[in-house]
Amino acid sequence: MTNRADVQPLKQRVQAEVDQLTPELLATSRFLHANPELAYEEHKAAERLTAVLEQHGFAVTRGVAGLPTAFTARAGSGRPRLAFLAEYDALPGLGHACGHNLIGTASLGAALAVKAILDKTPGEALVVGCPAEEKGGGKISLVESGVFAGTDAAMLVHPSNRTETVKLALGMRELTVEFFGKASHAAASPEQGINALDAVVLGYTGIGALRQQVRSDARIHGIITHGGQAPNIIPDYAAACFYVRALDLAYMDELFRRVVGCFEAAAQATGCRVKITPAGKDYHPYKPVYALAELFQHNLESLGETVDQGPVDRELGSTDVGNVSQVVPTIQPMLQISPREITCHMTAFAEAAISDAGHRGMLLAAKAMAMTAVDLLAEPATLSRVSAEFRGRPSS
Ligand SMILES: [Zn+2]
Helix, strand or coil: CCCHHHHHHHHHHHHHHHHHHHHHHHHHHHHHHHHHCCCCCCHHHHHHHHHHHHHHEEEEECCHHHCCEEEECCCCCECEEEEEEEECCCCHHHHHHHHHHHHHHHHHHHHHHHHCCCCCCCCCEEEECCCCCCCCHHHHHHHCCCCCCCCEEECCCCCEECCCCCCCCCEEEEEEEEEECCCCCCCCCHCCCCCCCCHHHHHHHHHHHHHHHCCCCCCEEEEEEEEECCEEEECEEEEEEEEEEEECCCHHHHHHHHHHHHHHHHHHHHHHEEEEEEEEEEEEECCCCCHHHHHHHHHHHCCCCCCCCCCCCCCCCCCHHHHCCCCCCCEEEECCCCCCCCCCHHHHHHHHHHHHHHHHHCCCCCHHHHHHHHHHCCHHHHHHHHHHHHCCCCCC
């Protein structure tokens, strides 16, 4: 068993590895940025990342979980098994405006650096190539396929306009609702019609009333996708698409039932037939593991970076990282690469993702993740603390 005295040299070793790998990491990040690919179409990115991993001795499996652009790459053996999540999809029209070129490359760099110490300590470095973060949620399929079974911790770092080690994410379920009524002349014979648009509008306003009685973390929002063909025809078909979000799954289930209730009531009020279809797979809320986030923060600060942690429940979205966090202790710290007024999904953020600041952040992220891996690999008590918090037991 490795003792505490051995941790610092191992941390220095992984930092030196990242320094040595810097030209290769920069070239990889620039390649991904110059070749933006949309969700599930990230063939060049997956090929580039797996090629680098193979050159460095990782055992690569391409096309896991039925996703052609997903992959796993393994080095070392035994436990702990630590997963580095690589994202690499881009946004329509905006390229890498979410900085996934940096996420993928930082996780690559961390894993390559950790491999260099796996001859000194037991354990496995697992890189999981995760397609389609922006649309579809590739990690949901990866979790369902069991890729994370036997994994002790997972990490990735997201570029941001602020450095924070914990940020929650909302669970999310999508539904489509369709109402089927009866067309009729809106002036000459309205009494013959059954108005599907009225049903959508009643459902929409019902949800508006519901919102006043929901928890502050809940979000229910939607659009009307079909509202009729012409003003002089009673619409016989109308449809809407809604998202229901909350910070815990049980509450999200309850809200979903109440939203369904609003639409069923609207169907009854109008005489329409209603069809409600959950669309896509649930995004799960992010389950924080503060013990793991603190390790990362300590390592990041030791590299000279300042953490500016805000409230963990502010400005929340949803991510498929949440699904991973429900099955493995997971961190997704945010690392500042842009001024505060430039946020992700802006054109200017795509520029930040290829800037010196972006690449500085990527290298810092690789180092801090590799150092956090050292903590978990070399100190069993540290890993136990993380596992205990994840399982909901008091930390010791
Ligand atoms: Zn994004």
